[in-house]
Amino acid sequence: MKDDSMYGPFRIGNLTVKNRLVRSATFEFGANDGRIGPKITELYRSLAAGGCGLIVSGQFAVSAGGRIAPVMVDAGGEDFVSDLRALTGVVHDNGSLFFVQLSHGGYRVPGLPGYDQLAVSATTAADGRVLHEATAGEIGGIVAAFGRAARQCKEGGADGVQIHAAHGYLISTFLSPFFNRRTDDYGGPIGNRSRILMEAYDEVRRGVGPDYPVSVKINFGDGVSPSITAGECLQVCQRLDERGIDMIEISSGVSPDGSGTSFSPFAREKAEGHFLDGAAMVAKAVKAPVVSVCGYRTPAFIERTLATTPVAAVSLCRPLIREPDLPNRWKTDRGEAACLSCNKCFKPTAGIVACGAL
Numbered sequence: 474m475k476d477d478s479m480y481g482p483f484r485i486g487n488l489t490v491k492n493r494l495v496r497s498a499t500f501e502f503g504a505n506d507g508r509i510g511p512k513i514t515e516l517y518r519s520l521a522a523g524g525c526g527l528i529v530s531g532q533f534a535v536s537a538g539g540r541i542a543p544v545m546v547d548a549g550g551e552d553f554v555s556d557l558r559a560l561t562g563v564v565h566d567n568g569s570l571f572f573v574q575l576s577h578g579g580y581r582v583p584g585l586p587g588y589d590q591l592a593v594s595a596t597t598a599a600d601g602r603v604l605h606e607a608t609a610g611e612i613g614g615i616v617a618a619f620g621r622a623a624r625q626c627k628e629g630g631a632d633g634v635q636i637h638a639a640h641g642y643l644i645s646t647f648l649s650p651f652f653n654r655r656t657d658d659y660g661g662p663i664g665n666r667s668r669i670l671m672e673a674y675d676e677v678r679r680g681v682g683p684d685y686p687v688s689v690k691i692n693f694g695d696g697v698s699p700s701i702t703a704g705e706c707l708q709v710c711q712r713l714d715e716r717g718i719d720m721i722e723i724s725s726g727v728s729p730d731g732s733g734t735s736f737s738p739f740a741r742e743k744a745e746g747h748f749l750d751g752a753a754m755v756a757k758a759v760k761a762p763v764v765s766v767c768g769y770r771t772p773a774f775i776e777r778t779l780a781t782t783p784v785a786a787v788s789l790c791r792p793l794i795r796e797p798d799l800p801n802r803w804k805t806d807r808g809e810a811a812c813l814s815c816n817k818c819f820k821p822t823a824g825i826v827a828c829g830a831l
């Protein structure tokens with residue numbers, strides 16, 4: 474049976490999102506040495522024109538040293554506010570809302586001068602770089618950078634921000650016992666492992682004020698052993714909820730050595746909605762709207778998900794790389810997304826993310 478639940482609105486804090494199809498954060502591979510350029514603006518124009526209610530940017534670094542490549546946007550940069558203002562203007566003119574995803578790359582930053590060579594615990598990266606355990610002072614600096622970058626996002630006209638706490642980037646590696654072997658206040662029980670996330674959230678909130686939408690993307694499971702447990706993820710989400718988080722997006726997976734994709738190991742387990750059970754569990758336990766990501770490919774499955782589970786919306790990444798107009802297309806043509814989930818989009822062409830199967 475067809476229903477139109479995909480095209481009904483949902484709320485994030487004070488915002489009304491026009492439909493329940495969210496574009497999940499997707500690294501653009503398109504910045505010009507940390508700055509938003511015309512290719513990134515065009516990418517978001519086409520996504521907004523394609524009908525997504527809310528677009529979450531690819532991960533933008535909170536500081537130049539936290540980027541995972543020179544082609545990542547630096548949300549702490551001097552020109553960021555004016556660059557972002559131009560970008561958000563284009564997105565709004567085309568009918569979508571825009572959140573910026575804020576991240577620090579952790580062990581996945583490159584070994585280039587000026588990039589932070591640190592990790593949650595001392596380790597040797599896949600490329601041989603020796604990374605030291607982040608000191609309390611360095612953690613404080615990164616937390617402050619989250620707050621500063623979030624303020625810049627608000628000033629630049631973004632409708633909200635998302636803290637990236639998934640997929641093995643810095644905050645995710647603190648949450649995960651696979652990476653976190655610290656013996657100080659940031660390691661051990663989940664209350665300690667989530668300390669940096671709570672501090673980043675509090676700093677972001679201080680920077681943007683009580684009414685500005687702040688969200689998080691977080692792993693329900695890491696796909697490695699040991700992993701954050703379901704109970705630990707629920708606990709972290711409930712603590713963020715009590716603090717006033719406005720939206721929670723549930724994902725899963727890490728890439729243990731920084732190669733390959735973080736979410737793919739799970740992708741064979743289910744045809745669609747790979748992490749839906751976790752998202753539904755969190756949605757039952759918190760007040761904030763919960764968004765479920767990974768593997769959504771058909772209107773029928775999405776509508777069933779929205780009708781039968783407590784998740785507020787679903788988010789898509791790879792299908793929108795291939796078909797930026799998919800939300801509009803589904804209004805008349807309900808055929809499956811053309812995305813093959815082949816992950817060739819991780820090899821960008823022409824300096825911007827693109828479908829590698831075309």
Ligand SMILES: Cc1cc2nc3c(=O)[nH]c(=O)nc-3n(C[C@H](O)[C@H](O)[C@H](O)COP(=O)(O)O)c2cc1C
Nearest residue numbers: 497498499500531532766767768789790791818819
């Ligand atoms: C090319 C590419 C870039 C991605 N970049 C990000 C990112 O910057 N931040 C993030 O949270 N997830 C990122 N992801 C993961 C997606 O947001 C999403 O969680 C994953 O692709 C599963 O959803 P899908 O089946 O709709 O593609 C990326 C995925 C791809 C394929």
